[in-house]
Amino acid sequence: xxxxxxxxxxxxxxxxxxxxxxxxxxxxxxxxxxxxxxxxxxxxxxxxxxxxxxxxxxxxxxxxxxxxxxxxxxxxxxxxxxxxxxxxxxxxxxxxxxxxxxxxxxxxxxxxxxxxxxxxxxxxxxxxxxxxxxxxxxxxxxxxxxxxxxxxxxxxxxxxxxxxxxxxxxxxxxxxxxxxxxxxxxxxxxxxxxxxxxxxxxxxxxxxxxxxxxxxxxxxxxxxxxxxxxxxxxxxxxxxxxxxxxxxxxxxxx
Amino acid sequence: xxxxxxxxxxxxxxxxxxxxxxxxxxxxxxxxxxxxxxxxxxxxxxxxxxxxxxxxxxxxxxxxxxxxxxxxxxxxxxxxxxxxxxxxxxxxxxxxxxxxxxxxxxxxxxxxxxxxxxxxxxxxxxxxxxxxxxxxxxxxxxxxxxxxxxxxxxxxxxxxxxxxxxxxxxxxxxxxxxxxxxxxxxxxxxxxxxxxxxxxxxxxxxxxxxxxxxxxxxxxxxxxxxxxxxxxxxxxxxxxxxxxxxxxxxxxxxxxxxxxxxxxxxxxxxxxxxxxxxxxxxxxxxxxxxxxxxxxxxxxxxxxx
Numbered sequence: 001x002x003x004x005x006x007x008x009x010x011x012x013x014x015x016x017x018x019x020x021x022x023x024x025x026x027x028x029x030x031x032x033x034x035x036x037x038x039x040x041x042x043x044x045x046x047x048x049x050x051x052x053x054x055x056x057x058x059x060x061x062x063x064x065x066x067x068x069x070x071x072x073x074x075x076x077x078x079x080x081x082x083x084x085x086x087x088x089x090x091x092x093x094x095x096x097x098x099x100x101x102x103x104x105x106x107x108x109x110x111x112x113x114x115x116x117x118x119x120x121x122x123x124x125x126x127x128x129x130x131x132x133x134x135x136x137x138x139x140x141x142x143x144x145x146x147x148x149x150x151x152x153x154x155x156x157x158x159x160x161x162x163x164x165x166x167x168x169x170x171x172x173x174x175x176x177x178x179x180x181x182x183x184x185x186x187x188x189x190x191x192x193x194x195x196x197x198x199x200x201x202x203x204x205x206x207x208x209x210x211x212x213x214x215x216x217x218x219x220x221x222x223x224x225x226x227x228x229x230x231x232x233x234x235x236x237x238x239x240x241x242x243x244x245x246x247x248x249x250x251x252x253x254x
Numbered sequence: 255x256x257x258x259x260x261x262x263x264x265x266x267x268x269x270x271x272x273x274x275x276x277x278x279x280x281x282x283x284x285x286x287x288x289x290x291x292x293x294x295x296x297x298x299x300x301x302x303x304x305x306x307x308x309x310x311x312x313x314x315x316x317x318x319x320x321x322x323x324x325x326x327x328x329x330x331x332x333x334x335x336x337x338x339x340x341x342x343x344x345x346x347x348x349x350x351x352x353x354x355x356x357x358x359x360x361x362x363x364x365x366x367x368x369x370x371x372x373x374x375x376x377x378x379x380x381x382x383x384x385x386x387x388x389x390x391x392x393x394x395x396x397x398x399x400x401x402x403x404x405x406x407x408x409x410x411x412x413x414x415x416x417x418x419x420x421x422x423x424x425x426x427x428x429x430x431x432x433x434x435x436x437x438x439x440x441x442x443x444x445x446x447x448x449x450x451x452x453x454x455x456x457x458x459x460x461x462x463x464x465x466x467x468x469x470x471x472x473x474x475x476x477x478x479x480x481x482x483x484x485x486x487x488x489x490x491x492x493x494x495x496x497x498x499x500x501x502x503x504x505x506x507x508x509x510x511x512x513x514x515x516x517x518x519x520x521x522x523x524x525x526x527x528x529x530x531x532x533x534x535x536x537x538x539x540x541x542x543x544x545x546x547x548x549x550x551x552x553x554x555x556x557x558x559x
Contacts, residue, residue: 002314005454027454040310044457048310070309085455218313220522223324224278224298225307232286237525 003042003085004030006061008078014142017067018109019076023084025059030086032056035117036093036188036211036241040219042085043078047071050216052188052240053089054112055119061086064143066109090219093117094186094209094241099126103182103206104152105169105197106133107189108140113211113241114188115143118152130155130176134169134189138162170196177204186210198244208244255537257548258293261513262413262438262491264347264374266293269504269548270532273495273518274298274351274376274417279328281340284348291529294347296441296516297338299378301353302363304330314450314459319472320519321450323465326353326378331363335370347373349415352405361404368409376415377405377437379428380444380466392444393422395431406436415493417441418479420472425479426486439491441516442479446472469519473497477506484511485559499524501535508552511559 006023013019030039033053041063042048049071055062067076078084094117102121104114111133121127131152135141136159147154156164157172165172170193173185177200185204187197188211201208214226214235226235233239233246259269274296277283284295307327314321328334341348350372354360364375379392379401391397398416406414416432418425420443429440445466450459458464476496483492494507495516504515520528536548545551 002316002459003452003455042311042452042455042457044455047461083455085452217307217310217324218322218522220313220315221525222276222320222519222522223313223322224276224280224283225324225327227278227280227283229280230282232282232289234283 001028002087004028004087006084006086008080008082008084009060010080011076011078014064015140017076018140018142019065019067020054021063021065021075021078023061023063023086025061026083029059030061030088033089034093035096035120036113037089037091038240039086039088039090040216041075042087043071043074044083044085046074049075050219051075052113052116052211054116064109064112064115068109088219090236091240092238094211096120096124096127098124100183101181102127102129103173103176103185104129104131105173105185105187105189105193106131107169107187107193108135110187110189110193110211111143114186115147117186118147118150122150129153130182132157132169132172132176134158134172134193136160168196169193170200173197174200177206182206184209198247201244209241211241212239214240255540255547257533257536257540259514259548259552260491261493264294264413266347266514268293268533268536269508269514270529271349271493271514271516272296273516274378275324276518276521279334279337281337284337284341285344287526287529288341288344288346290526291533292346292517293514294349294373295341296349296376297334297341297351298328299326299351299353300328300331300334300363300367301326301355302331302359304328304333308460308462311459311461315469315522318470319448319467320469320522321448321460321465321467322445323460323462325462331366335366338367338370338372342371342373349374349376351376351378351417353378354401357401357404360401361408364405364414365408368412372412374413374415375405375409376417376441377401378417378444380417380419380421392419392428395427398428399431399435402432402435402437413438415439415441415491417444418483419444420475420479421447426482429483429487429490433487433490439493440483440487441493441495442483443472443476443496446475468496470497470499473503473506477510480507480512481510481558488559498532499528501532501539504532504536505539509556513552
């Protein structure tokens with residue numbers, strides 16, 4: 001089955017441009033997605049867009065969608081009762097291991113896969129999670145209670161200092177890394193933030209995984225458009241989550 | 255077991271080549287295909303200028319076929335030249351697929367890639383619109399002749415393959431036109447025009463509404479096309495392409511007269527590992543049947559010719 005069909009059951013605005021959209025299956029639901037895996041959402045007459053799964057129950061799929069133009073502008077305005085197609089889940093998500101101290105960096109709309117990771121980590125023995133959410137200003141922060149209720153230690157950074165640490169999320173992370181020991185640093189957000197987080201992980205000798213964004217069109221590894229330049233890796237099947245090691249092969253043409 | 259083969263003057267370590275359209279326009283992905291066992295690669299079609307292609311949905315798959323309308327996105331020939339040079343570092347042939355919306359564009363792109371080290375040029379003759387004709391370019395033997403002539407004179411001694419469309423009443427006519435115009439070989443075939451709807455959403459599954467069918471449904475059509483071309487052109491090098499998933503699919507093409515096959519759509523299900531599997535299964539097949547080499551198997555006289 002290519003498209004699994006869903007009906008929109010709710011749409012809640014979280015910030016000026018970020019919405020939480022809940023879908024309910026009308027035939028067979030997609031199989032279980034791991035944190036970081038994604039689906040293609042088909043909005044009839046509009047188009048398809050890749051979306052990270054935020055929450056998944058038997059018949060329900062939850063997304064946190066940012067309006068970044070194109071079909072996403074329509075996706076944040078999906079209304080109750082509308083029918084959509086969903087295919088996936090695709091790709092490889094974040095690795096979850098027992099007895100690990102995780103530092104998670106979510107930049108703006110990069111939060112959903114990491115919130116799903118927090119949920120999965122809850123039931124994993126010996127895992128502790130520090131979840132950082134960064135944004136320009138307090139009005140752009142969302143779902144902090146969600147992360148707290150799942151047992152994560154939550155901290156925020158804002159560029160303007162209107163809430164939490166004043167500065168970039170990677171600066172906050174640098175502070176935390178120099179104060180305590182973490183086993184792994186996972187990040188999702190704008191590429192510049194991911195590269196800075198990768199730099200931190202290298203400097204502090206911490207295992208790194210980051211969820212990246214590329215031009216995903218077929219999502220099954222045949223159109224070649226989402227290649228991670230220089231690595232020979234495709235974001236849709238080999239990612240969207242890549243480890244430091246996988247990306248470093250990049251520079252050597254590996 | 256020696257499974258190397260010759261397609262014109264290209265010497266291939268195995269008869270399994272990456273088909274056009276799969277590995278994008280990026281050298282690292284072409285290298286991945288070659289490192290995964292493809293004996294040569296055909297690049298995605300390159301045009302003179304950058305093209306965005308179509309927005310998703312651009313691809314749909316069922317167990318029996320795939321359909322796509324990707325819209326030939328690419329970075330344009332001048333930004334691509336460096337990728338040809340880098341893809342050649344493994345010493346395996348890199349064949350560049352060239353496109354055009356005019357005869358001049360085809361020949362200027364072909365000239366540029368040949369100069370930058372392409373080991374061969376495959377002409378994508380299935381472009382829907384050219385010089386305002388509005389018909390499918392590659393189904394007009396006269397236009398095929400003109401494009402092949404110009405491209406051949408632009409690339410010097412580099413082999414030129416004409417990739418033919420099955421959307422025609424007579425593929426032999428297209429093949430003959432291409433060969434008479436100087437094509438060194440043929441690639442058969444491109445996708446079949448088709449259309450698919452999602453009945454629940456009551457929508458086409460492609461943003462372009464219609465597209466090209468590949469995979470299992472294309473396979474017997476493509477095998478017949480190879481056979482028809484081989485009958486008409488006993489000595490012309492031919493790549494078979496269309497729905498190669500298992501070695502048995504490749505054998506269909508060889509029995510129909512193909513010198514080698516190109517693999518594309520099956521990568522969505524089998525990944526780039528498909529090349530090593532095909533090679534291993536071909537070796538097993540040839541040993542089981544007592545052939546001394548792949549060459550011996552393909553040169554055997556067949557009563558259907």
